[in-house]
Amino acid sequence: MTQTVLAVDLGGTKILVGEVMPAGEILASEKYPSTVVDQRSAAEKIKTAIRSYLQQHVIHGDLIGIGICVVGRVNTEQGEWLEIHPSLSDPIFLAEEITQAFQLPCWLTNDVSGAALTESILGIGQETGNFVYINIGTGIAARVVADNHVIKGGNFNAGEVGHMVVDMMSDDLCSCGRKGCVELFSSGLGMHNQTVKFASEYPDTILTIEEDRRVSFQELITAYEANDPLAKKVVDQSLRAVAALTMNLIRVSDPEAVIFGGGVMNDGWFLNHLVTFLNAKTIRFVTKGMRVTALDPNEVALKGAATLAFIMEKGVKTYA
Known part of the structure; x- marks a missing residue:
């Protein structure tokens, strides 16, 4: 069975969750309500969205982990979401919380970092x-x-x-x-x-x-x-x-x-x-x-979250 990742993109108006293959193919995805008023509220929305997706969708591959792109400053190596905005800082070890909640390894990064990572692996990085x-x-x-x-x-x-x-x-x-x-x-x-x-x-x-x-x-x-x-x-x-x-x-x-x-x-x-x-x-x-970019702007952060997870699962430190 092909390895896949459950990818999550936190946006200002929606959370996009999808199952993604190593080459970036999105097997299925779903949108859920979002909030970015503070980190704790956003973290709980992310958990709710993941839980809903797993209840509503059949998982097609061998799910190896969860990748998440969020707005704000992130320490990817520690899995820590440092701040959603410079004036809204409430550090959360979000990756650890997600791992405990769903019993899957989790990695997270900033949404623009995720887009650049996707470019590096699936886009201009091939040149x-x-x-x-x-x-x-x-x-x-x-x-x-x-x-x-x-x-x-x-x-x-x-x-x-x-x-x-x-x-x-x-x-x-x-x-x-x-x-x-x-x-x-x-x-x-x-x-x-x-x-x-x-x-x-x-x-x-x-x-x-x-x-x-x-x-x-x-x-x-x-x-x-x-x-x-x-x-x-x-x-x-x-x-x-x-x-x-x-x-x-x-x-x-x-x-x-x-x-x-x-x-x-x-x-x-x-x-x-x-x-x-x-x-x-x-x-x-x-x-x-x-x-x-030749990448779909509506999917690039979701693919970035998945790309991050595939890379980190292999122990490669090519991230931001």
């Missing part, structure tokens, strides 16, 4: 062991993979590049305490906030701006293509900021490829425009190119 994975969605985060290892850092916090300053003259204050961070301009939420900020300067904009409703990236693209000046300002500002971020990461880590993921990057529009803001001399060693 190079040195790349940068940049995720641009509601927020911005990245992981550097160097010599086939995802860099984790001394405090398991490497890759929080959304807080890299890209505008030294900006007065926009980030939640991290600094001004001019790329997340303020280029994340999905950041672009919405910038649209609201500058809306009064563009009374003839075709964008619809309403209280308690986020202006989507797709709306900004549509308006941009129609030469709406507000959309042009916000999106071009975002592109310049991500270009600075990307080139800074290239200079620091010397990757052969840069892979983009996340909702802002999904259809390739952003990357097609981003490349026009990049300096040829800076990116000359990125010989494997820049591309949007």
Whole structure:
């Protein structure tokens, strides 16, 4: 019987649970309610979701363990979920709790680390062991993979590049305490906030701006293509900021490829425009190119959780 892993992806609105094979094939999956208000509540939701899945689904393979991707800072080697957010820290040895509850070995990592690990095993890693994975969605985060290892850092916090300053003259204050961070301009939420900020300067904009409703990236693209000046300002500002971020990461880590993921990057529009803001001399060693991930964004963290479990079960320390 083929070995499989029960993989879990904790998101802000859902928990995805599925049985996954070594090559990344998802045999079956199910969505369950999620919470990220605090770690303890989220941990209990994860347990409930796993329990429900095992009750509702036939297990097809030889289940060797459970892999989990969560938001926040994680010590994978110790199985410790350190914090869900810098202001919400309640360290939990989640892997041990899951192992005790279900009598299966469990491993966990951060969701972006899981996505980078999946790229390393199932995606661009088949071409190079040195790349940068940049995720641009509601927020911005990245992981550097160097010599086939995802860099984790001394405090398991490497890759929080959304807080890299890209505008030294900006007065926009980030939640991290600094001004001019790329997340303020280029994340999905950041672009919405910038649209609201500058809306009064563009009374003839075709964008619809309403209280308690986020202006989507797709709306900004549509308006941009129609030469709406507000959309042009916000999106071009975002592109310049991500270009600075990307080139800074290239200079620091010397990757052969840069892979983009996340909702802002999904259809390739952003990357097609981003490349026009990049300096040829800076990116000359990125010989494997820049591309949007070929992995399904709805499944990448689930596959990352499974990939982690398969690797750790063999005792290989290629994780973050």
